Amino acid sequence: MTITLQTLVQRTAGALLVGAVLAAAPLPVAAQDSADETRIRKLEAEVRALQRKVFPGGDARFFEPQIQPGSQTAPTMPATTAPTASALTDVLARLDALELQMQRLTARSEEQANTLSEMERRLAALEAGGPSNPAGMPGVTPTAGAPAAALPAAPNATAGNLAAMSGTAPATRPATSAAAPAPNAARLAAVQAIAKPQTEDPGDDEYSYGFRLWNAGFYPEARQQLTLFVEQYPRHRRISFGRNLLGRAYLDDGMAEEAARWFLRNYQADKNGDRAADSLLYLGVSMIAMKDTKRACIALAEFGETYPAVATGRLAGEYQANRAKVKCS
Incomplete structure (x- = not known):
């Protein structure tokens, strides 16, 4: 009880x-x-x-507990298991490894971007400087250009005067041309030794291959390749380069009249093109080669007025050298 x-x-x-x-x-x-x-x-x-x-x-020393062994007790919340030291160490090590890999990939990407930028700069300088490469390219001696001093006064020239040059040289003047060398095993082997780039931009590959042929002195092959590029990729970002280099391939092969046609075409197609200024200058050079002093003076004068920064900068040496070849009134 x-x-x-x-x-x-x-x-x-x-x-x-x-x-x-x-x-x-x-x-x-x-x-x-x-x-x-x-x-x-x-x-x-x-x-x-x-x-x-x-x-x-x-x-008081012997009070019995309220809950005896074997009795049911209220459920308790399960304790959260803390991660063991070994698991945490493994996660930190993996994170460190991932960060190191990301740093290496970033560094490699920056190196490749710098290398590509340097190659494009040298390519543009090489094309602008003719067959001789600019300083820094292996196996080629750079040519020294004249200092960008004060330019002599140029005669007045207008776009209308230059447009009159569309007919190039008079019909009575024979076009100077160099006969294409007969194909031989050695030449074919030398041409085949020039590798064609294989990138994700086929248009750029066609242009770059034409540039390599021109730079190696294979002008007929370069003209064929550059003509293919100009016809197949008329809206490519390097179209101004392609038309200008095609003119150079004719001019360097002694075909000044055909060169003048391409230079004039490239300049008139886009006066803000990457190589429009080069084409206008080399149009004057082509006219000098054809002994047409009047048209040469018109082209050189318009080059100096339209592209003063280029005339006193990147192409200053060639501009002054060609101005010295003719006497313009």
Whole structure:
């Protein structure tokens, strides 16, 4: 039978109250004391027995736990398992390796971009400078250009005067031309030794191959290749380069009249083209080769007026050298 603490307290209080009432009763003093002592001792014994019944091991040192072994307890939240030190170390090592690979790829990409930019710069300088390469290209001695000094006064020239040159030289003037060399095994082998680029831009590959042929001195083969490029890729970003170089392939092979036609065509097609200024200058050079001083002076004068920055910069040496070849009024 389970007795609560409240019930026990009530019973104890009742017993004490009864004892107090009895003690207050008018009994003889000796008998009253003896009876009270007996009852008190009895009550104390009952209380101790009751305590042992209700609170086994009632000492504070021996209170029984509220939850005994084997009893059901409230579920607890599972603890989050922290990553082990070895797993974290492995992840950090992999991240470091990825960062190192990214750094290497970035460095290699920048190196390739710089190399490509340098190749394009040298290619443009080589084309502008003729068969002789600019300084820095292997196996070729650069040509020294005249300093960009003050240019002599040029005669007045207008676009209309230059447009009149569309007919180039007079019909009575024979065109100077050089006979194409007869093909032989050695020449064929030399031409075949020049590799054709294979990139993602087929138009640029055709032009670059023509440039390599021209630079190697195979002018007929270069003309054939550059003509193919100009016809198949009329809107390519290097079309101005192609038409100008085609004119150079004729001019360097002694065919000044055909060269003049291509130079004039390239200049009139796009005066802001990458090689429009070069074509206008070499148009004057072609006229000098044809002994046509008047048209040569017109072309050189318009070159100096239309492209003053180029005339005093990149092509200053060639411009002054050709101005010195003719006497313009």
